[in-house]
Amino acid sequence: MSYPEMPQRPWSQRHHVRAIVWTLVLIILLALSSWATGADFGMFLANLDQFTVLLVQMAHPAWDYLSVIIQPLYETIQMAILGTTIGAAFAIPFSILAAHNLVSNKYLRGLIRFVLDLVRTLPDLLLAAIFVAVFGIGSTAGVVTLAIFSFGMVSKLFYEVIETIDMGPLEAMKSVGASKITIIWYAVLPQVLNQFVSYFLYTLEINVRASTVLGYLGAGGIGVYLQRSLDQFNYSATAMIILATLVVVMVIDGVSNHLRRVLL
Amino acid sequence: MQTTLSHEFSPRSLWQRWRWLIWLVVIIAIYSWAIGGLQFTGLQASAKEVSKSIANGLVHPDWAYVYNGSGEDLSTLTLQTLAIAFLGTIVSAFISVPFAFWAARTVHERWHLRSGSGKVMLTLIRTFPEIVLAIMFIKAVGPGSYAGVLAISIHSIGMLGKLFSESLENMDRGAEEAITSAGGNHAQVFALATVPTIMPEFISYTLYRFEIAVRSASILGMVGAGGIGTPMIFAIQTRNWPRVGIILLGIVVMVLLIDTLSEQLRKKLI
Known part of the structure; x- marks a missing residue:
């Protein structure tokens, strides 16, 4: 009776070659990037007193500033609601075209997905800067920015939902000769509607967060006041804005979380 | 034998029958509030002109800006952006670990002080x-870029600390118990069970966070924190649309590359 040979670790595993190589790569990248960014911890410590003054000011929010920012806060929420709605409305047809169980044409699907990927790479503030140049300073630029930003995100979430549906109802309808539009209306939408609404609310949460800084570049909402207070070195007002934003975000998150739990 | 239906169809309550109407009213109210509250500036007179020149600039990007050796060109600043994101993410990943252990709810109580x-x-x-x-x-x-690094590392602590602490809460405790039952002390449990179990998830979250940091680093320059955002905002303000076009192209390529790379690495990890 022959015993199986003891497993042997190859040379590279015995000497932890992989771990050492990864660590070296990490250290080299770290060194390169601290050189490229001019990171200097001493400089931060040297200016620490200035930073502490700033933090102390922030620890005393200007409570009376609340009456000034209440209106722009509403505007921020309004921008988020409209932007998300427009984005989601455009996302529905695109997500149907991108779902592999509804569209068999590989090239069309690939093209649509590529466009969606491209849209998703653009940071929200970048879009805001461009749309402020087109639409001028104001909430229109903010709504358009949020619409495009949420379009990219929502369509990906939507087509992933569509790809998980039960194909039974679709085949049943196809076998009795229903048209594509009828199939989508009666067999696809009822299956995905709840999840669509849930993802819509989730995107709304993200957009409320995003819309609070869009105004920094002139795209309306509370961000305009954020920029004003920072430019005037009025950090207690900045702190108030951040606090008020936090409350709004928490309320929207709470409502949306509750609704999503009811839906699913 | 006569069978009686034990329960009849209960008529739907008033609330169930009219619920949809209430929802409809609420939704209409929300949207009329949202639309009515915003002041739409409408399209400016120059909007058509501007859109046309933007479109023109985007299809005719300023290729000469890709590399001109001045140290202020696209390739140099893209690399700088990546460096800001990388350094910020790594620093915050290290700082997030103690925060994660601080915030993880490993004791089954509803409210735990730590x-x-x-x-x-x-x-x-x-x-x-x-x-x-x-x-x-x-x-x-x-x-400068150092301010960007600091901003990203602090902001990421909030996100990574949360993700890390949640993965600590949900981790498989089997390996830890095995080491304990074999007589290991706290340090041995930590080094031989906790770290190997949790490491792949930590690294995966860090990579994911790096993807987000690359996007952030490319816009932080708009307020003066280094990277590609600074020339971007200058180009937008001076209406230099070919320049905007090439920078946009650069950002899109950079983000797509990093996303693909990080996705491949994350797939290997888990």
Whole structure:
């Protein structure tokens, strides 16, 4: 009776070659990037007193500033609601075209997905800067920015939902000769509607967060006041804005979380 | 034998029958509030002109800007952006680990002082938008990429600390119990069971966070915190659309590359 040979670790595993190589790569990248960014911890410590003054000011929010920012806060929420709605409305047809169980044409699907990927790479503030140049300073630029930003995100979430549906109802309808539009209306939408609404609310949460800084570049909402207070070195007002934003975000998150739990 | 239906169809209650109407009224109210509250400036007279020149600039990007050896060109600044994101993410990943152990709820109580205070701390950090942090750090260390690094590393602590602590809460405790039952002390349990179990998830979250940091780093320059955002905002303000086009192209390529690379690495990890 022959015993199986003891497993042997190859040379590279015995000497932890992989771990050492990864660590070296990490250290080299770290060194390169601290050189490229001019990171200097001493400089931060040297200016620490200035930073502490700033933090102390922030620890005393200007409570009376609340009456000034209440209106722009509403505007921020309004921008988020409209932007998300427009984005989601455009996302529905695109997500149907991108779902592999509804569209068999590989090239069309690939093209649509590529466009969606491209849209998703653009940071929200970048879009805001461009749309402020087109639409001028104001909430229109903010709504358009949020619409495009949420379009990219929502369509990906939507087509992933569509790809998980039960194909039974679709085949049943196809076998009795229903048209594509009828199939989508009666067999696809009822299956995905709840999840669509849930993802819509989730995107709304993200957009409320995003819309609070869009105004920094002139795209309306509370961000305009954020920029004003920072430019005037009025950090207690900045702190108030951040606090008020936090409350709004928490309320929207709470409502949306509750609704999503009811839906699913 | 006569069978009686034990329960009849109960008529739907008033609330169930009219629920949809209430929802409809609520939704219409929300949307009329949203539309009525905003002041639409409408299209400016120049909007058509501007859109046309933007479109023109985007299809005719300023290729000469890709590399001109001045140190202010696209390739140099893209690399600088990546460096800001990388350094910020790595620094915050290391700082997030103690925060994660602080905030993880490993004891089954509804309210636990240690984890509760840790969670509040992480929420507090997350509250500060990255842009505000960047401006605060510019006050401390002056404009430049270092301020961007600091902003990203602090902001990411809030996010990574939360993700890390959640993965600590949900981790498989089997390996830890095995080491304990074999007589291992706390340090041995930590080194031989906790770290190997949790490491792949930590690294995966860090890579994911790096993807987000690359996007952030490319816009932090708009407030003066280094990277590609600075020439971008200058080009937009001076209406130099071919320049905007090439920078946009650069950002899109960079983000797509990093996303693909990080996705491949993450797939290998888990």
